[in-house]
Amino acid sequence: MVEQSVLAYNKKTVWDHLTEQEKQEVMNIAEDYKSFLARAKTERESAALVVEHAKSQGFVALDSVNSPLKPGDRIYRLVKGKSVLLAVMGERPVTEGFNAIGAHLDSPRLDLKVHPLYEDEGLALLKTHYYGGIKKYHWLALPLALHGVVYRGDGSGMEIRVGEEPGDPVFTITDLLPHLAKEQMDKKVNDAFPGETLRALCGSLPAGDAEIKNRVKENILLLLHNKYGLTEGDLVTAELELVPAIPPRDVGFDRSLVGAYGQDDRVCAYAQLVAIAGVVNPSRTAVAIFADKEEIGSVGNTGMQSSLFLDFIAELVERSTGNYNELVLRRSLSASFGLSADVNVALDPGFADTVEKDNTARLGCGLVVTKYTGARGKNGSNDAHAEFLSRVVRIFNSRNVIWQTGELGKVDQGGGGTIAYMMAAHGMDVVDCGVGLLGMHSPFEVSHKADLYMAVRGYAAFLLE
Ligand code: MN
Numbered sequence: 001m002v003e004q005s006v007l008a009y010n011k012k013t014v015w016d017h018l019t020e021q022e023k024q025e026v027m028n029i030a031e032d033y034k035s036f037l038a039r040a041k042t043e044r045e046s047a048a049l050v051v052e053h054a055k056s057q058g059f060v061a062l063d064s065v066n067s068p069l070k071p072g073d074r075i076y077r078l079v080k081g082k083s084v085l086l087a088v089m090g091e092r093p094v095t096e097g098f099n100a101i102g103a104h105l106d107s108p109r110l111d112l113k114v115h116p117l118y119e120d121e122g123l124a125l126l127k128t129h130y131y132g133g134i135k136k137y138h139w140l141a142l143p144l145a146l147h148g149v150v151y152r153g154d155g156s157g158m159e160i161r162v163g164e165e166p167g168d169p170v171f172t173i174t175d176l177l178p179h180l181a182k183e184q185m186d187k188k189v190n191d192a193f194p195g196e197t198l199r200a201l202c203g204s205l206p207a208g209d210a211e212i213k214n215r216v217k218e219n220i221l222l223l224l225h226n227k228y229g230l231t232e233g234d235l236v237t238a239e240l241e242l243v244p245a246i247p248p249r250d251v252g253f254d255r256s257l258v259g260a261y262g263q264d265d266r267v268c269a270y271a272q273l274v275a276i277a278g279v280v281n282p283s284r285t286a287v288a289i290f291a292d293k294e295e296i297g298s299v300g301n302t303g304m305q306s307s308l309f310l311d312f313i314a315e316l317v318e319r320s321t322g323n324y325n326e327l328v329l330r331r332s333l334s335a336s337f338g339l340s341a342d343v344n345v346a347l348d349p350g351f352a353d354t355v356e357k358d359n360t361a362r363l364g365c366g367l368v369v370t371k372y373t374g375a376r377g378k379n380g381s382n383d384a385h386a387e388f389l390s391r392v393v394r395i396f397n398s399r400n401v402i403w404q405t406g407e408l409g410k411v412d413q414g415g416g417g418t419i420a421y422m423m424a425a426h427g428m429d430v431v432d433c434g435v436g437l438l439g440m441h442s443p444f445e446v447s448h449k450a451d452l453y454m455a456v457r458g459y460a461a462f463l464l465e
């Protein structure tokens, strides 16, 4: 038997360190997680589910609370139906700082254009505009579901969700048959699939009247009118998204992995939701941020660059101390700690040459702590301070959280960013900390159930410290 050095740093495989009962918990949490993913396919649906779960765990809407906030109070705020903030008030005043975790609820997808519906060669099609960083060819030859909201001319709105139930129709972007694809196959991938060609098939039957132009499109409009009371003009103001119509599944003979759309970043969002729901009477106030629009730069009034986070903290300060002013708020923020809960790349043996193996996360080796993200010379990275990083890993070690480090690819390979630097901009200490994925940003991302389990445990440990 080979003895391991006691001085060397060794990555741990989570499964080796779990009791039988913990292994069962890993599988149980993954079942709940898959149910969450099956219902949370868009940012709106995710936000609604976060609120639903929070309410069931005793959180009440901040804007419905009239009395001062006191230790132990559990509150939430839903922003424009797309972002959510949760807090459990601490024993110590929020003005002495709080612990916050931030994930995002949006995922790459195909949005319908403002004028989406048209007819070509007897087929009805939907024009799309992709959202976030996708490999366009992933979205061909795939069953797609349509999700979103539509408002009629009279201002009444409704939710649309077609393609998720077993009997539902789906939509699809057809690909060229290989027999005729010589030119396509000779092109660079980026050139072979122009964004304008991502058009989803949505019908082929003509309307009854042979005199009508574009009879197939007309028939779709008739169906939309009969079923939803919509006109073509109502599509202009709608927000409709095409997402993979694939339910979350176990992957592997041993069922150790979860395959599903939207795990960036709903795996971290789900873990922090479970973690904060389990926090009772914390010493410092615990905060969870579920942000929107991360995939397009955290812009807009539901994104992390907006005032939504500061607005929420300002409310906590005012409603718990009755003594809000900007200086008190700033002191609170700069005395606070944060985790940016976002996914990182896990080593994929098929693409091992894009990462540096000593510094890349592995599936099943625990929660991934990422000191810095960014591209090239750490551009756009938060790059956590040694003091804070050390504090976080000591918290994890003291609570049996199995963690590892991660890096987003080789130095010159590319890179990416998270909301970490936006949290840190308020003066908080922040480090990236999330779950490793294979196939990130694809329609079927893969996570490890034991990593999800350690994320829940790690986030809870951080919030309670
Ligand atoms: Mn992400």
Ligand code: MN
Pocket: 264, 295, 441
């Ligand atoms: Mn992403």
